[in-house]
Amino acid sequence: MLKDPSVKYKKFQPIKLVNRSWPDKTFEKPPRWLSTDLRDGNQSLPDPMSVQEKKIYFKKLVEIGFKEIEVAFPSASQIDFDFTRFCVENAPDDVSIQVLSPCRPDLIKRTVESLKGAKRATIHIYLATSDCFRNVVFGLTQEETLKLATECAALIRSLTKDDPEQSATHFSFEFSPETFSDTDPDYAIKVCESVKNAWGPTVEEPIIFNLPATVEMSTPNVYADQIEYFSTHITEREKVCISLHPHNDRGCAVAAAELAQLAGADRVEGCLFGNGERTGNVDLVTLALNLYTQGIHPQLDFSDISSVIDVVEKCNKIPVHARAPYGGSLVVCAFSGSHQDAIKKGFKQYQADKEKNPYWNVPYLPLDPQDIGRNYEAIIRVNSQSGKGGASWIILRNMDLDLPRGLQVDFSRVVQLATEEKGRELKSGEIMDLFKNQYLLYNYEDGETLVPEGSLFKLVDYELTNKSSKLREVRASFVNYSDTISYEVVGQGNGPISSFTDGLNKKFKSKFEVVNYHEHSLGKDSNSKAVCYINCKVDDEVSIWGVGIDEDVSKASFDSLISVINQGIKIGVIKEMT
Numbered sequence: 001m002l003k004d005p006s007v008k009y010k011k012f013q014p015i016k017l018v019n020r021s022w023p024d025k026t027f028e029k030p031p032r033w034l035s036t037d038l039r040d041g042n043q044s045l046p047d048p049m050s051v052q053e054k055k056i057y058f059k060k061l062v063e064i065g066f067k068e069i070e071v072a073f074p075s076a077s078q079i080d081f082d083f084t085r086f087c088v089e090n091a092p093d094d095v096s097i098q099v100l101s102p103c104r105p106d107l108i109k110r111t112v113e114s115l116k117g118a119k120r121a122t123i124h125i126y127l128a129t130s131d132c133f134r135n136v137v138f139g140l141t142q143e144e145t146l147k148l149a150t151e152c153a154a155l156i157r158s159l160t161k162d163d164p165e166q167s168a169t170h171f172s173f174e175f176s177p178e179t180f181s182d183t184d185p186d187y188a189i190k191v192c193e194s195v196k197n198a199w200g201p202t203v204e205e206p207i208i209f210n211l212p213a214t215v216e217m218s219t220p221n222v223y224a225d226q227i228e229y230f231s232t233h234i235t236e237r238e239k240v241c242i243s244l245h246p247h248n249d250r251g252c253a254v255a256a257a258e259l260a261q262l263a264g265a266d267r268v269e270g271c272l273f274g275n276g277e278r279t280g281n282v283d284l285v286t287l288a289l290n291l292y293t294q295g296i297h298p299q300l301d302f303s304d305i306s307s308v309i310d311v312v313e314k315c316n317k318i319p320v321h322a323r324a325p326y327g328g329s330l331v332v333c334a335f336s337g338s339h340q341d342a343i344k345k346g347f348k349q350y351q352a353d354k355e356k357n358p359y360w361n362v363p364y365l366p367l368d369p370q371d372i373g374r375n376y377e378a379i380i381r382v383n384s385q386s387g388k389g390g391a392s393w394i395i396l397r398n399m400d401l402d403l404p405r406g407l408q409v410d411f412s413r414v415v416q417l418a419t420e421e422k423g424r425e426l427k428s429g430e431i432m433d434l435f436k437n438q439y440l441l442y443n444y445e446d447g448e449t450l451v452p453e454g455s456l457f458k459l460v461d462y463e464l465t466n467k468s469s470k471l472r473e474v475r476a477s478f479v480n481y482s483d484t485i486s487y488e489v490v491g492q493g494n495g496p497i498s499s500f501t502d503g504l505n506k507k508f509k510s511k512f513e514v515v516n517y518h519e520h521s522l523g524k525d526s527n528s529k530a531v532c533y534i535n536c537k538v539d540d541e542v543s544i545w546g547v548g549i550d551e552d553v554s555k556a557s558f559d560s561l562i563s564v565i566n567q568g569i570k571i572g573v574i575k576e577m578t
Contacts, residue, residue, distance in 0.1 A: 211243065
């Protein structure tokens with residue numbers, strides 16, 4: 001790289017636009033959309049689509065809702081010509097088939113021929129107007145370029161709208177001053193005025209002027225200025241549809257398209273996920289769903305985005321990047337502990353408030369993944385970088401267990417050790433099994449899920465009686481899994497938990513002190529169970545969380561204390577019985 005790149009590269013000079021209006025505008029409606037996946041997208045592929053793949057892609061574009069689809073360069077090959085014929089014969093009545101041709105009379109005639117019998121069709125011609133392309137590539141003067149563009153527009157009119165044999169087809173016309181972003185704007189307008197006069201548009205049937213950023217020359221605001229200048233200086237603006245075709249050389253195509261719409265553009269051309277020649281066309285999925293998150297339906301249906309991705313990847317043989325906006329496999333996933341915690345809290349708040357406040361407002365998620373067919377399981381994924389929020393989200397979504405914060409912290413340590421040991425993220429099922437194993441949860445909904453190992457206990461029965469208005473007594477029996485020996489505890493206290501704890505303190509040489517207690521129902525019907533979480537300090541030193549589940553809330557709380565004892569036994573901190 002040069003130490004002083006200014007000796008080789010000139011700074012792009014923007015136009016001087018007085019009183020620009022686009023910075024104060026907001027989106028109110030979607031643009032007209034044109035998919036050029038089958039033309040610009042296809043020509044960008046190292047391995048172009050087969051005819052069968054093109055047919056699959058065309059069908060998907062129609063399903064999504066595109067009403068304008070650029071399908072081919074019919075004069076380029078017999079394959080392109082034949083595919084155009086397929087689209088003409090299979091397009092719904094409200095879908096316009098668009099084809100592309102350079103400004104060459106022989107190729108234009110072949111292009112028009114490919115559209116015979118179409119219900120709706122758009123013929124798109126292009127001619128480079130920038131000094132660089134005119135001088136270096138084509139060797140044409142400004143006058144020669146203007147003359148050629150005008151003559152080709154007139155030819156197309158004579159072959160379509162003025163030909164009685166073409167009356168069954170509704171023809172539209174599009175002209176691109178190619179390399180518009182590097183063209184003197186007044187010259188681009190001069191060429192377009194001449195083309196417009198040759199075509200003869202009406203308010204009902206406007207001419208389409210595509211103003212491409214064939215090469216991104218500067219920042220998106222400069223492109224927006226160019227579009228606003230064109231929009232306010234072209235005559236008969238009501239007879240003109242301004243279309244955008246941003247390329248992504250500087251990585252700013254989406255921003256350029258959005259600002260240029262605010263600046264007056266009516267239509268956007270691009271490809272699904274931005275696949276296009278060189279650095280790509282503008283990403284129509286991102287543009288459409290950006291609108292959706294602003295409360296504006298884009299009139300394109302991405303409610304099953306996975307099926308769209310499948311078609312794009314299969315036909316293009318290029319994967320959608322894992323972090324691509326909206327469509328990427330990891331884009332709605334959070335691995336960071338702080339992100340996971342915020343998302344988990346956001347979902348909880350949204351569920352609690354959505355009847356009074358239906359507006360989506362969840363941290364880190366501008367779009368509800370369910371709206372595009374993504375399930376919530378993909379949102380939070382757990383690896384060694386994850387904190388308490390990730391694993392607790394998995395437990396909540398899959399087991400309906402809303403872990404208190406202290407238990408979240410306790411379990412997150414278990415999960416982190418497992419992820420470090422495996423050297424990868426954990427699947428949901430693995431996290432659930434970890435939870436059941438760690439807290440010895442043998443009576444979750446699916447029954448005796450785990451087989452206990454070693455000298456562990458389970459509660460068999462209990463009796464709770466009132467000794468006085470302030471004193472209660474519990475008699476409980478529990479059995480040792482390993483030898484089926486039954487043990488009984490008797491304790492007193494001001495409630496079931498304190499009574500059972502008192503009995504355990506009498507039965508074991510260890511001292512148990514309940515520090516924290518939480519409970520909630522598991523399910524919403526009459527058969528719902530109670531879930532109890534107890535944090536118990538053993539011998540004033542070791543803090544252990546226990547979990548219990550049962551239809552009877554008292555038994556659930558006793559089971560959570562048995563869970564504490566069993567964990568203590570496994571780690572060797574519970575002393576033997578008296």
